[in-house]
Amino acid sequence: MTAGFVERLVVGSGAWVVTAPYRQPRSIDALAPWGDFHLKRQGALWTACGVPANDWHVFWTHTFKPEIPEACLECWVVVKPAVSQGIGHE
Ligand SMILES: [Zn+2]
Numbered sequence: 001m002t003a004g005f006v007e008r009l010v011v012g013s014g015a016w017v018v019t020a021p022y023r024q025p026r027s028i029d030a031l032a033p034w035g036d037f038h039l040k041r042q043g044a045l046w047t048a049c050g051v052p053a054n055d056w057h058v059f060w061t062h063t064f065k066p067e068i069p070e071a072c073l074e075c076w077v078v079v080k081p082a083v084s085q086g087i088g089h090e
Pocket of ligand 1: 037038039047048049050051072073074075076
């Protein structure tokens with residue numbers, strides 16, 4: 001799957017946000033993803049790497065760091081050219 005193909009799948013607009021199918025059960029105040037997490041644009045139905053994510057949790061304040069093992073590197077390859085630094089907020 002090429003990056004160009006993936007970009008055609010990604011709809012929505014605005015900032016990239018961290019998304020994942022599960023969130024850590026113990027984190028109520030500081031929500032954090034559980035397991036692998038991806039990136040999508042606000043309102044998008046698919047992640048940057050082309051996975052359906054319309055019912056996934058969105059972690060508005062979570063920072064995407066590609067060096068974290070659970071971070072989806074396929075998403076990062078797509079998003080990286082659009083951002084010069086990390087995504088999200090510290
Ligand atoms: Zn991904």
